[in-house]
Amino acid sequence: MNRSEEEFTGPNILEETVVKVNRCSKVVKGGRRFSFSALVVLGNKCGRVGIGFGKAKEVPSAVEKGFKDARKSLNEVPLKGTTIPHAVTGRYESSRVRLIPAAPGTGIIAGATVRAVVESAGVKDILTKSYGSTNAVNLTKAALNGLLQLRSQEEMESLRGVKI
Numbered sequence: 399m400n401r402s403e404e405e406f407t408g409p410n411i412l413e414e415t416v417v418k419v420n421r422c423s424k425v426v427k428g429g430r431r432f433s434f435s436a437l438v439v440l441g442n443k444c445g446r447v448g449i450g451f452g453k454a455k456e457v458p459s460a461v462e463k464g465f466k467d468a469r470k471s472l473n474e475v476p477l478k479g480t481t482i483p484h485a486v487t488g489r490y491e492s493s494r495v496r497l498i499p500a501a502p503g504t505g506i507i508a509g510a511t512v513r514a515v516v517e518s519a520g521v522k523d524i525l526t527k528s529y530g531s532t533n534a535v536n537l538t539k540a541a542l543n544g545l546l547q548l549r550s551q552e553e554m555e556s557l558r559g560v561k562i
Contacts, residue, residue, distance in 0.1 A: 448468040450464040478550070491531065526541075
């Protein structure tokens, strides 16, 4: 049975990326009890992306909860070819992420946490710079906040009522 590549990479196929797994311990009478939290980024690489955070006693359960949480928070991101329409700064808590469009062939110039978010959104050429806190949760939320601030040229024309 031959299947084309489009079936596996179409706009309906969601791809998950586990960005970070944290181990937390609680000291009890018999020793330490461990629990885990997982930060998951989910996207279809065609303009939809979401992030989720799951906590559980075992790693696979935490990842599954993060995956379900990310599916609930999928957002649309406007793209301009292989990059973003304009430069933007995303903020969350004390983390800031600057997203700058890049020429075709540049690739994704970003750290691991921001890279996971922009790759899942479908951006192939972008320059990024992160400022402030480097906490993985805050950086992913700041990157997502920046992507949600993006507006396409058609949106701006309809908002302003003028041709750009």
